[in-house]
Amino acid sequence: MPSFTLKIRRYLPESGDAPFWQEFDVDLEGHRSVLEGILTAKAREDGSIGIRCSCRAAICGSCGVLINGRTRLACNTHLAEAVRESPEDGKIIVEPMNNMPVLKDLIVDMDAVHWKKIQRVTPWLLPEGPPPEREYVVPHENMVDVTQSMACIQCGACVSACLSMEVDPLFIGPAALAKAYRFVGDPRDGAQYERVKDLAEDPAGIYDCTHCFACIDACPKGVAPMSQIMRLRRVASRDHDIEDRNNGYRHEHAFVENIERNGLLHEADLLPDSYGGKLHPRAVPELIDSLPVVAKGLARRKITPGKALLHPHRRHYKDVRKLFKKVQAKDEPLELNLYIVGYEEEEEAAR
Amino acid sequence: MPSHDVLIIGAGLAGQRAALAAAEAGATVAIMSKVHPVRSHSNAAAGGINAALNPEDSWESHAYDTVKGSDYLGDQDAIEIMCREAPDEILWLEHRGVTFHRNETGHLGTRAFGGASQARTYYVADITGQALLHVLYEQLMKHHAAIDRYEEWFVTSLLQDAGGHCVGAVARNIRDGAMETFTAKGTILASGGAGQAFKPTTNALICTGDGIAQAYRAGAPLMDMEMIQYHPTTLLENGFLITEGARGEGAQLFNKDGERFMEKYAPNKMELASRDVVSRAEQTEIDEGRGVGPDGQGILLDVTLVPKKRILEALREIVNIGRDFAGVDITREPITIRPGQHYIMGGVKTDVEGRTPIPGLYAAGEVACVSVHGGNRLGANSLLDTLIFGRRAGAHAAARADGMPMPAEPPASRVRDEEGWIASLLQRGPGSGRRVSEIKDELGEAMNRHCAVFRDEQGLSTCLDVVRRLQEEARSAYVDDRGTIFNQDVLGAIELGYMLDCAEATLLSALERRESRGAQFRTDYPERNDDEWLRHITVSLGASGRPELGYAPVTITSWQPEERKY
Numbered sequence: 001m002p003s004f005t006l007k008i009r010r011y012l013p014e015s016g017d018a019p020f021w022q023e024f025d026v027d028l029e030g031h032r033s034v035l036e037g038i039l040t041a042k043a044r045e046d047g048s049i050g051i052r053c054s055c056r057a058a059i060c061g062s063c064g065v066l067i068n069g070r071t072r073l074a075c076n077t078h079l080a081e082a083v084r085e086s087p088e089d090g091k092i093i094v095e096p097m098n099n100m101p102v103l104k105d106l107i108v109d110m111d112a113v114h115w116k117k118i119q120r121v122t123p124w125l126l127p128e129g130p131p132p133e134r135e136y137v138v139p140h141e142n143m144v145d146v147t148q149s150m151a152c153i154q155c156g157a158c159v160s161a162c163l164s165m166e167v168d169p170l171f172i173g174p175a176a177l178a179k180a181y182r183f184v185g186d187p188r189d190g191a192q193y194e195r196v197k198d199l200a201e202d203p204a205g206i207y208d209c210t211h212c213f214a215c216i217d218a219c220p221k222g223v224a225p226m227s228q229i230m231r232l233r234r235v236a237s238r239d240h241d242i243e244d245r246n247n248g249y250r251h252e253h254a255f256v257e258n259i260e261r262n263g264l265l266h267e268a269d270l271l272p273d274s275y276g277g278k279l280h281p282r283a284v285p286e287l288i289d290s291l292p293v294v295a296k297g298l299a300r301r302k303i304t305p306g307k308a309l310l311h312p313h314r315r316h317y318k319d320v321r322k323l324f325k326k327v328q329a330k331d332e333p334l335e336l337n338l339y340i341v342g343y344e345e346e347e348e349a350a351r
Numbered sequence: 352m353p354s355h356d357v358l359i360i361g362a363g364l365a366g367q368r369a370a371l372a373a374a375e376a377g378a379t380v381a382i383m384s385k386v387h388p389v390r391s392h393s394n395a396a397a398g399g400i401n402a403a404l405n406p407e408d409s410w411e412s413h414a415y416d417t418v419k420g421s422d423y424l425g426d427q428d429a430i431e432i433m434c435r436e437a438p439d440e441i442l443w444l445e446h447r448g449v450t451f452h453r454n455e456t457g458h459l460g461t462r463a464f465g466g467a468s469q470a471r472t473y474y475v476a477d478i479t480g481q482a483l484l485h486v487l488y489e490q491l492m493k494h495h496a497a498i499d500r501y502e503e504w505f506v507t508s509l510l511q512d513a514g515g516h517c518v519g520a521v522a523r524n525i526r527d528g529a530m531e532t533f534t535a536k537g538t539i540l541a542s543g544g545a546g547q548a549f550k551p552t553t554n555a556l557i558c559t560g561d562g563i564a565q566a567y568r569a570g571a572p573l574m575d576m577e578m579i580q581y582h583p584t585t586l587l588e589n590g591f592l593i594t595e596g597a598r599g600e601g602a603q604l605f606n607k608d609g610e611r612f613m614e615k616y617a618p619n620k621m622e623l624a625s626r627d628v629v630s631r632a633e634q635t636e637i638d639e640g641r642g643v644g645p646d647g648q649g650i651l652l653d654v655t656l657v658p659k660k661r662i663l664e665a666l667r668e669i670v671n672i673g674r675d676f677a678g679v680d681i682t683r684e685p686i687t688i689r690p691g692q693h694y695i696m697g698g699v700k701t702d703v704e705g706r707t708p709i710p711g712l713y714a715a716g717e718v719a720c721v722s723v724h725g726g727n728r729l730g731a732n733s734l735l736d737t738l739i740f741g742r743r744a745g746a747h748a749a750a751r752a753d754g755m756p757m758p759a760e761p762p763a764s765r766v767r768d769e770e771g772w773i774a775s776l777l778q779r780g781p782g783s784g785r786r787v788s789e790i791k792d793e794l795g796e797a798m799n800r801h802c803a804v805f806r807d808e809q810g811l812s813t814c815l816d817v818v819r820r821l822q823e824e825a826r827s828a829y830v831d832d833r834g835t836i837f838n839q840d841v842l843g844a845i846e847l848g849y850m851l852d853c854a855e856a857t858l859l860s861a862l863e864r865r866e867s868r869g870a871q872f873r874t875d876y877p878e879r880n881d882d883e884w885l886r887h888i889t890v891s892l893g894a895s896g897r898p899e900l901g902y903a904p905v906t907i908t909s910w911q912p913e914e915r916k917y
Contacts, residue, residue: 147476
């Protein structure tokens, strides 16, 4: 039977010692999970290794950890796969999740971060008026649609992986915003406008997401929290025209128009466009504020005056404009049902 | 020392539903769980929840299916209550936000399930239990002013006053190891089953029979403990659950010769016969050499017969399970499964209000035995059981608490004794005996070998000897962790004691029932024998400290026992 080395970051708060690394060798088949590896070490060598776990089958959401630096569930990561991704000659590196305080070994304080943020989004249905005599009659598609958010097991993997939260701990974050979409997308909820208005106006709300995809990558259940955030934005801006004080609405529109005009993002125009054009009174202070960043970019040669002013990528813009026309010509905006999107792609490929 | 009208131990569906019902009735409520509530094992109930809600359906039909499924061991008064109240419960859940999938007209949609004469299973893709659990937790957060949540607290024993009434519990805060007493006018056990006494099992690591053993130690009788459900479709490799919803959506079972063998065993219902029937059929095929896999220990489940879009929409979770835990794309090829331990029909004996014979102590959900499942539980009746009887227990405990004085706080020595006991566990080192984890493994393997789909006296007696020896060994077993913060190791030692109690009660009952009924198939007594065994078997802790067997009548209202055919 193959042998695997788990290198676990230990932290025993009662010892008074700093966190330390400890290695355990376990003999298991490669398709067994990292969790089984840890539990084997715990059962045979050291019962004091702390890790929350219960179902072993990626349903309960207890065992979120970092494996080789990436947030995963220990129970649905194979040992063999983890070894392949190991940066340290074959050792599987296991650490507690990021963005949350560590309580012991691999156990983090979910209450202090994750659950606090969940509570921020009024996480219960707010129906309008008394309930009907029987069930609410709602389209099947809507229920399948919110099922993607309902598939969330509250493991905190996305919270751990979120880069925005690392910079801004106040960010409501991917899990809580995905939870919010579960209500915003639910036709039975009577507070859709209030919910998206609140999340748009909050400086740590939907426009605080930087679109980095880290949460989608980390989520073990295909919830795609970032996609849910984008859908919240669409409900806020397209369905309710909420012009928020964070300027998220105008920035998003400026972004789309900028690409339609230029074919590829013309960054020098984006900031002034977001504030109503270069001469708009609100744009001026923003431009001045951004001067240090521009200066740094020039000094490090990340931008050159030529590129910034002339935007040489413009030549494909006609193709991009065709795409825009195609999408805009549709009566209904194109809204993929993300939960079963794999099926549609495959069917098309087969044709 | 916290005190409440109602203390609920366990925060899965039964516990959360009890908490909401008790709070709605105006009681002060504490709900306590050794894990965060959304980690509870109710999550794993994938397929759905039964209710006769369609106008063409009737609660009588649902009740009859349940009675027949139970092999006539279920108490029909309790089954009637469950099936009558099911439709309103579904609507209650729907109104609170459960995202039940709809049919093409936008009304609640149903799927077919085993042992049912109608498609009456309401569902959320194949994450029904998870969706229910998370929506109830939304409601717990909403009602935070009325319901105190004690998350990651571990109950070590129930509190009883001089008259034997249950007045709360002693618990350990897992986060810092502090022990505390919680007094309550009523205590509801809702801490789930004991599947971890078997290896493998579909059950989560937390399902260690805590509540069953706590009640038993306090003097409450256990009932139907021999009735252990083996689910027909668990992964060959590691025992994980593949939902019955797969067969409900049209998946079929095949042996190594490509034969759809259910034709022989249940020509009418085929794969959707009740679970005991399908599991026995599979085990017979395996035992007679028609299994698949390296040791011929598996059966093929072919989900590719279900349209792909439907699989992705409604059976998403088992696509993930197949991919992550068996390396199989179930949309393209069959997956190898076998019968595996899944559920215990038995538990703490209660009446239809959730009351145990101990005043002040209630039980609901898998920990309890009302008994609505009798010898075999129908798929999608477990979620229903947790909600109906969780609600009834919560409401009854709240009503009982109204106007009743708060019980006196227990003497401080009660906590000190318990602390001393845990300290003594921590003092044991490698010289004292075996590791807790070794004993647990041996228990699980013995139970799965001798107390599974087919049983006989010799195997059960051998297993009972093993369990009695392990009980001795557990007294000197040692753990490694000496700390107080998240000492999961010492909790494991306490859980081992709980599991051994449950296993002993199961084996004694299985030996006693000298017939075959429901999930209990005795190869030495292969027939059902209504003359002698149409009765429940109970196990109580006797005055001598040894288990004592007893009997309880089966309540029959409308449906006389008949031969059972699917």
